[in-house]
Amino acid sequence: MPPNVRSAAQIRREFLDYFRDRGHAIVPASPVIPHDDPTLLFTNAGMNQFKDVFLGSGTRGYARAADSQPCIRAGGKHNDLDDVGMDTYHHTCFEMLGNWSFGDYFKAEAIEWAWELLTRVWGLDPQRLHATYFEGDPAQGVPADTEARDLWKKIAGLPDARIHPGNRKDNFWEMGETGPCGPCSEIHIDLTPDVSGGKLVNAGDARVMEIWNLVFIQFNRNPDQSLTPLPARHVDTGMGFERICSVVQGMDHGRLGRFSNYDTDVFSPLFNALRDISKAPAYAGTLPDPAGRSRAESPQVMIDVAYRVIADHIRTLTFAIADGCLPDKEGRGYVLRRILRRAVRYGYQYLGLKQPFLHRLAPTVADLLGDAFPRLRENPQRVSEALREEEASFGRTLERGLALFEEAADTARREHHGELRGADAFRLHDTFGFPIDLTQIMAAEHGLRVDIGEYERLMEQARERARGGGRSATAAIDAPTAARITAFGATDDHWKFEQEALTARIVGLLRADGDALRPLDGPASSLSSGQSGAIVLDRTCFYGEQGGQVGDSGVIRSATAEFRVERTLRVSDSIVHAGTLGSGALRTGDSVELSVSPERARTRSNHTATHLLNWALREVLGEHVQQKGSLVDAQRTRFDFSNPRAPEPAELERVERLCNEQAQRGLVVHAAEAPQADALKINGLRAVFGEKYPDRVRVVSIGPSVADLLADPAKSDWRGYSVEFCGGTHVRNTREIGRFALVSEEAVAKGVRRVVGLTGPDADRADAQADALLAQADALAREKAPEALSAGLSALNAELAGAMIPLVRRAALRSALESLQARQKEQSRANAADSLAIAVQRVDELIAAAERFGDSSIVVGEMPDLPAEQLKHAADLVRSRCGSCAVLFGVRVPAGEKSPPKAIVLAAVSDDLIRRGVKAGDLVKAIAPLVDGGGGGPPTLAQAGGKSPEKLDLALRAGRDWIHERLAK
Numbered sequence: 010m011p012p013n014v015r016s017a018a019q020i021r022r023e024f025l026d027y028f029r030d031r032g033h034a035i036v037p038a039s040p041v042i043p044h045d046d047p048t049l050l051f052t053n054a055g056m057n058q059f060k061d062v063f064l065g066s067g068t069r070g071y072a073r074a075a076d077s078q079p080c081i082r083a084g085g086k087h088n089d090l091d092d093v094g095m096d097t098y099h100h101t102c103f104e105m106l107g108n109w110s111f112g113d114y115f116k117a118e119a120i121e122w123a124w125e126l127l128t129r130v131w132g133l134d135p136q137r138l139h140a141t142y143f144e145g146d147p148a149q150g151v152p153a154d155t156e157a158r159d160l161w162k163k164i165a166g167l168p169d170a171r172i173h174p175g176n177r178k179d180n181f182w183e184m185g186e187t188g189p190c191g192p193c194s195e196i197h198i199d200l201t202p203d204v205s206g207g208k209l210v211n212a213g214d215a216r217v218m219e220i221w222n223l224v225f226i227q228f229n230r231n232p233d234q235s236l237t238p239l240p241a242r243h244v245d246t247g248m249g250f251e252r253i254c255s256v257v258q259g260m261d262h263g264r265l266g267r268f269s270n271y272d273t274d275v276f277s278p279l280f281n282a283l284r285d286i287s288k289a290p291a292y293a294g295t296l297p298d299p300a301g302r303s304r305a306e307s308p309q310v311m312i313d314v315a316y317r318v319i320a321d322h323i324r325t326l327t328f329a330i331a332d333g334c335l336p337d338k339e340g341r342g343y344v345l346r347r348i349l350r351r352a353v354r355y356g357y358q359y360l361g362l363k364q365p366f367l368h369r370l371a372p373t374v375a376d377l378l379g380d381a382f383p384r385l386r387e388n389p390q391r392v393s394e395a396l397r398e399e400e401a402s403f404g405r406t407l408e409r410g411l412a413l414f415e416e417a418a419d420t421a422r423r424e425h426h427g428e429l430r431g432a433d434a435f436r437l438h439d440t441f442g443f444p445i446d447l448t449q450i451m452a453a454e455h456g457l458r459v460d461i462g463e464y465e466r467l468m469e470q471a472r473e474r475a476r477g478g479g480r481s482a483t484a485a486i487d488a489p490t491a492a493r494i495t496a497f498g499a500t501d502d503h504w505k506f507e508q509e510a511l512t513a514r515i516v517g518l519l520r521a522d523g524d525a526l527r528p529l530d531g532p533a534s535s536l537s538s539g540q541s542g543a544i545v546l547d548r549t550c551f552y553g554e555q556g557g558q559v560g561d562s563g564v565i566r567s568a569t570a571e572f573r574v575e576r577t578l579r580v581s582d583s584i585v586h587a588g589t590l591g592s593g594a595l596r597t598g599d600s601v602e603l604s605v606s607p608e609r610a611r612t613r614s615n616h617t618a619t620h621l622l623n624w625a626l627r628e629v630l631g632e633h634v635q636q637k638g639s640l641v642d643a644q645r646t647r648f649d650f651s652n653p654r655a656p657e658p659a660e661l662e663r664v665e666r667l668c669n670e671q672a673q674r675g676l677v678v679h680a681a682e683a684p685q686a687d688a689l690k691i692n693g694l695r696a697v698f699g700e701k702y703p704d705r706v707r708v709v710s711i712g713p714s715v716a717d718l719l720a721d722p723a724k725s726d727w728r729g730y731s732v733e734f735c736g737g738t739h740v741r742n743t744r745e746i747g748r749f750a751l752v753s754e755e756a757v758a759k760g761v762r763r764v765v766g767l768t769g770p771d772a773d774r775a776d777a778q779a780d781a782l783l784a785q786a787d788a789l790a791r792e793k794a795p796e797a798l799s800a801g802l803s804a805l806n807a808e809l810a811g812a813m814i815p816l817v818r819r820a821a822l823r824s825a826l827e828s829l830q831a832r833q834k835e836q837s838r839a840n841a842a843d844s845l846a847i848a849v850q851r852v853d854e855l856i857a858a859a860e861r862f863g864d865s866s867i868v869v870g871e872m873p874d875l876p877a878e879q880l881k882h883a884a885d886l887v888r889s890r891c892g893s894c895a896v897l898f899g900v901r902v903p904a905g906e907k908s909p910p911k912a913i914v915l916a917a918v919s920d921d922l923i924r925r926g927v928k929a930g931d932l933v934k935a936i937a938p939l940v941d942g943g944g945g946g947p948p949t950l951a952q953a954g955g956k957s958p959e960k961l962d963l964a965l966r967a968g969r970d971w972i973h974e975r976l977a978k
Contacts, residue, residue: 014261017254017275021077021381027126028075028108038078038382040332042341050341051081055107056245062111063189063226063243064495066582070704072113077250077381078105079328083344090348091446094318095297097269098215101348102325104250112241116157119223119244123196124165131257137199139210140167143181143192144174151181151236154192157225173210182224185492189239190230196221198256200266216266220256221248232496251275269294271317279320282373287360292316315355322352323367327374330392331385333637335758336399347444350403354447357407365404368396391760403442410441418455427456431463439471486526491580493528497545499582504550506738509605515597517545535596543587544572544595550603551586553579557639558616558737563605569593608643609738614746614768615646617678617739618668620711622648622766623695624731625667629660637761646766653760662817665751671711672746678739681715683708691718693728702734709735711743748772750815779818782809786825802829844875848883856890862976865893865922869969871961872898881950884917893919895927897968901958912940912958916951923948926975935971939964
């Protein structure tokens with residue numbers, strides 16, 4: 010970077026320093042994976058972490074804030090994936106610079122500071138800057154934002170010609186169908202050479218580009234769509250970091266308007282690293298024809314598209330994996346998988362990268378952004394390993410998938426008027442892992458389109474097969490519905506920790522609409538008998554699903570109706586009770602009685618056991634262990650944690666022992682709220698990686714009281730106890746847990762392990778099942794008969810495979826079974842030696858009695874009941890000793906304990922007789938019906954079976970005659 014050109018890091022630092030000097034708290038960026046917001050795939054704006062403040066359900070310890078927030082837009086409402094690479098300004102991953110006011114300053118300060126930073130700090134030409142304001146919408150009862158318009162004139166001195174009215178789409182911000190909203194004022198920069206682009210503002214022309222959006226949140230949108238002024242007004246601004254870097258660096262380079270996002274040092278180091286890996290021609294900044302975007306473009310154009318795609322996508326992947334999301338087959342994970350496979354395909358076809366390469370770029374991302382976002386440097390190995398593993402997996406099918414695509418493309422051109430069949434697109438997805446958007450891009454490069462209708466029909470059929478016709482007991486909640494639920498008001502749910510019954514009032518109803526929930530409108534809205542839906546109450550004792558603990562089930566009753574709650578969800582501060590109305594009708598305003606299922610007690614036990622498990626894993630495996638996920642219900646606890654290897658059996662045994670020791674100590678389980686800043690100082694505290702916690706947190710401590718922990722937070726003794734942030738339900742004393750047993754351990758991703766545990770009666774039943782299996786193993790150890798030992802081992806292995814028993818007991822059973830299997834193998838070897846001797850003796854007898862036909866031998870006769878391999882060995886022995894020969898064996902297999910008697914015939918023929926028409930497969934096929942059976946095989950060796958061994962003599966005679974007939978021709 011030339012000394013007169015400001016780097017991206019310097020531009021970011023100048024932004025944050027500017028607002029720090031004006032009393033703003035510089036807050037850390039939140040993870041790009043919004044673990045606490047089910048309505049978002051990814052963090053897609055800087056305001057996401059402050060959504061609760063705008064909704065009025067949360068507060069912060071500051072009134073002004075600023076940050077730089079990595080964002081991902083690659084799914085859902087905000088999806089830029091398809092455009093990435095095709096131009097110079099779309100990204101799936103970008104940084105959002107932002108400053109906020111929570112009921113503090115408003116329009117005047119926001120406009121003044123934005124103008125000062127742009128023109129005086131960064132030195133942008135004021136004559137190139139334009140502002141927009143909301144023109145109003147009389148039909149919606151929304152006034153024009155003349156206040157902002159007049160402030161631009163007063164503060165910035167902008168003439169009317171550079172202050173533009175904008176419509177509701179461009180200049181009015183809304184969180185959802187209801188909730189906080191307000192006008193926004195955008196700042197655009199004119200990049201035309203002669204500064205003549207005023208008419209291009211908000212016209213979608215890149216020559217006049219929006220660089221900053223100032224949102225003034227001053228209204229609340231009500232369910233009837235009317236607006237109410239908010240008691241506290243907020244400011245929410247957002248500026249695309251990559252865009253402002255292109256403007257500032259373009260100005261510093263003397264190339265303003267000719268310097269794109271991808272020309273900045275945000276991306277150039279990634280291009281350099283990619284060129285070093287691929288040895289491809291250097292990035293030249295060329296763009297495809299917007300009308301074509303096909304492979305008819307020059308090779309350099311498609312190479313440059315590949316550079317842009319890969320540089321963008323590796324940033325997205327690195328951030329997302331570092332923040333705890335891995336490529337997967339559903340949800341956020343599938344979006345990452347699509348992004349990764351899109352990048353891999355471009356690298357493979359246009360940069361010649363036939364081996365995994367993305368993991369080699371991730372360290373460059375960490376080097377570029379690690380100072381601003383330190384979490385990128387916390388575990389770079391995990392990011393690289395996840396990328397390499399996923400890329401290698403796709404690489405195994407990529408070449409074959411591309412070959413299938415080329416065949417399908419040829420067919421589309423010849424037979425389908427340039428339309429790729431939906432069936433081919435579905436096969437690319439289903440068999441070779443090609444996401445449909447990747448197939449569409451490839452089709453466009455060939456000048457083709459895809460029959461999406463047929464593809465969607467096939468996908469829906471596949472989804473129906475996967476569902477098996479079933480439907481989830483609880484429907485999905487999309488963002489608009491979540492906003493409507495929030496508008497019902499917060500549910501007072503503090504009773505969930507102490508009570509199983511409560512009286513409440515219905516404040517909102519929702520009905521099931523396919524796989525979604527929809528609010529029922531109007532004061533007289535109701536659910537009728539048999540309908541599925543959900544209830545929102547003014548208060549509840551039901552626990553809403555959160556933090557890995559499933560929501561409660563139970564019953565809600567009115568005087569005339571009964572609603573079965575199958576699942577309880579949390580949407581912001583509202584609790585949604587989802588299920589089915591069994592009888593009667595329920596209306597908004599009804600008074601109801603709540604009764605939580607007794608299963609809650611088992612869920613409480615399992616949740617407290619999960620805390621003990623988290624603590625014990627760290628004690629045994631080390632400080633690196635971090636919680637990666639959990640699921641706690643009435644049946645078990647499932648816990649995912651980071652560890653680079655599978656724990657040793659002795660380590661798992663110690664983990665289980667520590668959990669049981671803590672449970673048997675009868676420790677009191679304490680829970681209390683505390684300031685987050687104070688609670689974070691507690692020695693040994695466990696918190697979930699990537700989780701965003703409020704300013705006041707609920708601390709759950711198993712043993713010492715929360716007051717004692719806060720009084721002396723650095724005390725080393727605290728590491729001997731489980732202390733976590735948690736909003737879930739727990740037992741009062743660890744003795745209520747009873748016995749704890751780990752029943753499984755497995756890998757779920759690279760560097761992530763999963764254990765499953767049982768408590769109380771479920772753990773006791775697992776022990777009892779283990780006792781029964783060990784008793785079977787002891788009985789088998791005393792078994793003398795080889796057949797009985799073999800059958801018993803098979804049965805015991807099958808039972809063990811499906812048994813839910815403690816891991817420690819499973820290891821003991823495995824040891825016992827290995828000992829028995831070793832004994833069985835020894836017996837089998839001895840039996841095999843005996844059988845071989847018998848087979849050789851009988852072969853000698855049959856060869857001595859063989860019939861000669863010219864220079865060939867015909868060897869036909871019965872053999873004893875031998876293992877199949879030894880029977881084949883006997884046939885090979887005849888062929889090796891007789892040379893030219895036809896062999897036909899018959900075997901009578903006696904009835905078994907569960908099987909009837911049967912006959913087996915086996916034929917073997919030398920090559921010279923095969924040429925004369927004697928083929929083993931034809932021979933057994935001809936005589937098998939005589940023993941009421943069938944079979945066949947190749948000419949050299951074939952076998953058949955039948956259910957009438959008493960007819961074996963007849964079949965052997967017929968076989969001898971069949972051989973004679975063929976040799977006589």
